[in-house]
Amino acid sequence: MNLETDIDNLTLDVLSTRLKHLVSPLDILRWLGNFKAGEMKMAKDFLANLTVYTTFEIEEALNENFQKIKQGLEKEEIIVVHPIGKFGKSGSMISYFFQKTTFFRDNKKHILLLSSLDELSLQQGKTYVLVLVDDFVGTGGTVEKYASQIIADKISTFRKVFFTGVAGLTVGVNRVLKSIPNVVISKSNIFLKAFSPDGSYFGYRSYFEHRNLAYKYGRLLTAPRRLKNGNNKHIHALGHENSQALVSFAYGTLNNTLPIIYSTGNDSLKWTPLIPRFSQDKISVARDFRKSISHELSILREFGSDNILDNFFSLKVKKANKTFTTVNHIDFSIYAIIKLKRNGLGEANICHRLGITYSDYEGYIKQGVQRGIFDQDAELTIFGLELFGEARKCISLRKKSISYEARNTFKVRNVNYIPKIFNGRS
Numbered sequence: 187m188n189l190e191t192d193i194d195n196l197t198l199d200v201l202s203t204r205l206k207h208l209v210s211p212l213d214i215l216r217w218l219g220n221f222k223a224g225e226m227k228m229a230k231d232f233l234a235n236l237t238v239y240t241t242f243e244i245e246e247a248l249n250e251n252f253q254k255i256k257q258g259l260e261k262e263e264i265i266v267v268h269p270i271g272k273f274g275k276s277g278s279m280i281s282y283f284f285q286k287t288t289f290f291r292d293n294k295k296h297i298l299l300l301s302s303l304d305e306l307s308l309q310q311g312k313t314y315v316l317v318l319v320d321d322f323v324g325t326g327g328t329v330e331k332y333a334s335q336i337i338a339d340k341i342s343t344f345r346k347v348f349f350t351g352v353a354g355l356t357v358g359v360n361r362v363l364k365s366i367p368n369v370v371i372s373k374s375n376i377f378l379k380a381f382s383p384d385g386s387y388f389g390y391r392s393y394f395e396h397r398n399l400a401y402k403y404g405r406l407l408t409a410p411r412r413l414k415n416g417n418n419k420h421i422h423a424l425g426h427e428n429s430q431a432l433v434s435f436a437y438g439t440l441n442n443t444l445p446i447i448y449s450t451g452n453d454s455l456k457w458t459p460l461i462p463r464f465s466q467d468k469i470s471v472a473r474d475f476r477k478s479i480s481h482e483l484s485i486l487r488e489f490g491s492d493n494i495l496d497n498f499f500s501l502k503v504k505k506a507n508k509t510f511t512t513v514n515h516i517d518f519s520i521y522a523i524i525k526l527k528r529n530g531l532g533e534a535n536i537c538h539r540l541g542i543t544y545s546d547y548e549g550y551i552k553q554g555v556q557r558g559i560f561d562q563d564a565e566l567t568i569f570g571l572e573l574f575g576e577a578r579k580c581i582s583l584r585k586k587s588i589s590y591e592a593r594n595t596f597k598v599r600n601v602n603y604i605p606k607i608f609n610g611r612s
Contacts, residue, residue, distance in 0.1 A: 193218065193230065201233050207532035208238050208436055209460055217460040220403070220446070228399050235387040236447065237353075237377070238434045238461070240532065241283065241544075244321075244352055248280075249287035251350040251370045255317060256293070258346075264314045266298045266306060266344070270332050279437050280321050280352075303340050316344040318366070323354030324429045324442030326361030333365045353433055355379060355442070379430035380444065387432065400424055400444050407449040407457060436535065439463045475539055479522045483513050485584050486577055494577055497557055519550045520559060524574050527566060 198211045205214075214233065221229040239247070252265075259265070269280045281299060284290055290297060300306060308314070323329060329349060333341070341347060348368040353375035363369055378385050380400075386393035404423035411421045422445070424430045429442035439448035439461045451457030486494050498521050501514040519540065526536045537547050554560040559570035566574070 193226070197230070201230065202530050204234060205236065205238050206240050207530055208240065208434075208535045210526070210529040210531045210535075212529055213460065216458045220457055225399055228396050231388055231396060232400070232432070232444070232446065233460075235380070236432050236434060236460075239352060239436065241436045244283045244435065245286050247352045247372060247375060248284050248319075248350070249289045250372065252284075252287065252289040252317070254370050255315075255348050255350065256289070259315060260313065262312075263296065263345070264298060264309075264312055265293070265296055266300060266303075266314055266316045267319060268300050268303060268316060269319045270329065279435075280319050284319065303337055306340075306343070308343070314344050315346045315348065316341075317348045317350060319349075320351045321353075321435060322431075322433060322440050322442065323351050323358040323362060323371070324425070324431060324440065325355075325427050326358030327427070329358075329362045330365050333362075352435070353377070355429060355431055358429075377431065377433065380432045381424070381430055397424070400446055403455065403457070404445045406455040407445040407452065434461045475522070476541075479518065479525070482577075482581050483518065483521060485581050487513070489584055490580055491576060493573065494580065497559070497573060498577070516550060516553050519546075520554045520557075521577075523547070523550055523554070524559065524566065524570060528574060533564075 193215070198214060201214055202209070202211050209217075217233075218226065218229055255265075267284065269278075269284075281301075284299070298306065303316075306314075318329065318333065320329065333347070333349075346368065347366055348370055349362055349366045350370040352371075354371055354377070356376055356378055359369055359371060359376055380387055381393050381397040383393075386396075388396040401420075401423050404425075405420045408420060408422040410418035413419055421427055422441075425443055425445065426441040430444070431440060431442040432447070433440060433443055434447065439459075441448075441463060446457075447460050448463040449457050450459050450462060483498065487499060490498070495511060498517045499511040499513050500517055501512045519542070522540055523536055526539060531539065533544070533547060537544055540547075542550075551560055551564045554570070555562065558567055559573065561567050
């Protein structure tokens with residue numbers, strides 16, 4: 187990976203803002219380092235056209251969609267909400283965000299949120315509508331199969347059936363409409379394929395070059411499909427079944443999106459993802475980050491000032507007649523949050539990087555406010571900035587010292603020894 191990329195600070199800030207700070211400027215540099223020097227401009231074009239949804243935007247989209255659905259319903263009708271994504275993956279996430287909407291809070295008594303329609307127990311005299319939910323419609327095949335095959339025998343139970351999602355591709359939405367006439371997704375959240383001749387993100391003339399670059403690496407990052415004639419076809423090189431999406435969510439990237447965005451590489455090609463897809467990839471990133479934080483705190487414990495020790499080592503441990511100070515989970519998390527904030531990350535990505543919930547995050551911010559490190563808006567105070575600056579200086583100096591020692595401690599030196607006295611004469 188090459189971090190010597192051709193990008194100025196202004197462009198880097200613009201791209202980080204464009205991605206809503208779900209990834210830090212350093213993450214962007216690492217991702218750009220996957221590409222060769224001559225490919226850098228096109229790589230930046232991919233970033234400039236990637237649409238990411240924050241947790242707030244996901245909740246807002248779901249809330250707006252369900253408000254539209256409610257307008258066509260009878261007053262006492264029961265709304266059965268059924269996420270079709272696998273629970274533990276997109277199904278769990280979309281359920282979580284739906285329950286945070288004002289629509290859910292205001293209409294709880296008329297909503298049944300079910301992970302399986304087998305759990306539905308009908309009440310006599312009640313009418314029901316079904317709302318199938320997923321985060322994204324790619325090819326549309328998953329929704330079509332689910333409605334026409336898996337729950338086909340249950341459809342007649344409901345007066346009306348809807349499908350809603352946060353976003354989707356035009357080709358997928360059109361396919362879903364054939365089996366579910368009532369699809370509710372905001373038009374602004376429905377996209378063409380990235381390399382569609384009807385309106386490519388990269389212009390009519392140059393989109394072939396961008397497509398070739400994405401395919402060049404996507405072919406190496408995905409497994410081919412073996413055809414009946416024995417040949418291999420890289421059908422997923424531009425996203426699942428050639429979806430060509432350029433969309434990602436705060437909690438991860440879809441397999442419909444170009445693999446160059448989310449892939450973590452393989453034996454054929456080492457690759458640094460921008461926003462990983464799989465939970466194990468995100469866990470690995472979180473684990474590595476926590477290790478680096480632990481290492482920095484160990485340096486601060488040995489060489490930090492009293493100010494640093496008072497704020498990041500608040501746990502008192504008594505052994506025999508001596509009392510030692512050490513770091514607890516609050517100290518660790520506050521320091522990590524400060525570092526991530528200074529790297530330009532937003533709340534959602536901080537939570538994912540640390541593997542904590544938003545309520546945990548709020549708790550750590552509250553503790554930081556009490557210490558004068560954060561203000562009421564969760565921004566670093568002058569004291570917090572000074573404290574972190576002092577910590578960074580301490581770590582930087584110590585790392586330089588260690589680096590110098592490592593280079594010179596075991597170096598063989600040629601020493602010319604000339605004695606001051608020889609045979610009693612000077």
